Amino acid sequence: MGRGADAAGGDPVAAAVAAEKAAAEAATSPPSPPSSSSRDWHFLPYPVGHRKRASFVRHYETLLAARADAAARHAYVPSVRAALDGDGFASLRRLNVLTFDPAAHPVLRAFRALIGVADDADLSRAHLSFRDFSRRSSHLDDKASLLAPLARDSPARDAFVDAYDALVLAVVAPAVAAAMGPELEDAILYAAFPCVRVQQPCEFHTIRAHVDSMYNHPEGSVNCWLPLTSAFGANTLQLESAPGAEDFRPLELDHGAVAMFHGHSVAHFTVANTTDETRVSLDFRVVPRSVHDPSAECTARKGPGDASARQCYNVSGYYSAARRGDDGIWRKVVSGRPSARHGFPHRNDEMA
Known part of the structure; x- marks a missing residue:
């Protein structure tokens, strides 16, 4: 045998x-990772001599090596490789912005209800409720307290998940299928619960430069980024237009838009939020069924953060699954339940 x-x-x-x-x-x-010795670092968010500059450069060099190594780390079966290299998925590797009607998809209203604030609460002022607010502090405990209801089963959490599911099924799934070829793509996987990010005014970045291959996310995953507040300038995600382009620009959106980009290979990070507004956003990943390789769901690769241990991105765990019916309507067919490793709420201890 x-x-x-x-x-x-x-x-x-x-x-x-x-x-x-x-x-x-x-x-x-x-492949060999590209050399960064001659790089001019024009895109760095810190000037020469800043205490954060060296660590930012170090993390970016880790990013370069991870991106170069991604193909070797995951050798997909030929059918998946062919779909990943096809024209359909090529369109999902580029930045796409979808729009939706917040009245029809009340994700923001459900989120406010879940965290226990007024229906008209201005989340961009959330930092004013933090204890002894300072731009020099990460306020991790304050954020954890604000987002603690996300981790507890409750009717309000169920309502938030329902609103999130409905938006994915009505807005995101049809767009992904249209890109891949609707006659071929009738099923997707998507994160069972979105990450919530709170970027308060601060003097440092809170999300280091990275590509998602560093965290063992599969190549077929597509990032979806949905602001719950206005996202602009220094309070939003900084994103390059293509892998290695290094033409980083702020991802500027208002609530009612969803950006889709290929975070597996496109570098992204945050900068010091020099605005006076907190940015609150959701992000989640979707995977067209044709580029999903079940044999690559779990990895034991060493990497930063949670990726240093065995990581599983599996259906009914990290992912829920949806399918388009004969009537053209998308419905959830498998409910996921992420493990504690995927974090409720999201907190980044790097800057603690």
Whole structure:
């Protein structure tokens, strides 16, 4: 019996998949990371001599190596590789902005109800409720307290998830299917619960420069970024237009828009929020079914943060699943339940 069959425990289907993966891995040679010695670092958010500059450069060099190594880390089966290299997914590698009617999709209203603030509360002023607010502090405990209801089962949390699901099914799923080819793509995976980011006015970045391959997210995942407040200038995500372009620009959107981009390979980070407004946003990932490789759901690769241990992005766990019916309507068919490793609420201890 061959090695693939041994690994699959005698299952002929699993053995075939294992053999296909082995062939793909054999054809892949790890690329060398690009040199950054001659880089001019024109895009750095800190001037020469700033205490944060060296760590930002170090993290960016880690990003370069991770992006160069991504192909070697995940050798997908040929059918998935072909879909990833196709014209449909190529369109999802570029920045796309979708719009929706907040009245029809009351995600913001459900979020306010979940965290226990008034229906007309201005979330851009959330930092004013932080204890002894200072731009020099990360206020991690204040953010954790604000977002604690996200971690608890409750009717308000269920209502928020329902609003989130409805928006994904009505706005995001059709757009992804249209890009991939609606006659071919009738199912997607999507994060069962979105990450919530709170970027208060501050003197430092809170999300370091990274690509999502550093955290073992699959190449077929597409980032969706939805602001709950106005996102502009220094309070928003900084994003390059294509892998390696380094033409970073602020992702400026108002509530009622969803940006889709390929965070697996496109670098992104935050800068010091020099505005007077807190930015609150949701982000989540979607995966077209044709580029989902179940054998790549779990990895044991070493990486930064949570990626240093075995990481699973699996259906019914990290991902929910949706399918388009014969009537053209998208419906959730599998409900995910992320583990504690995926964080409720999101908190970034890097700047603590």
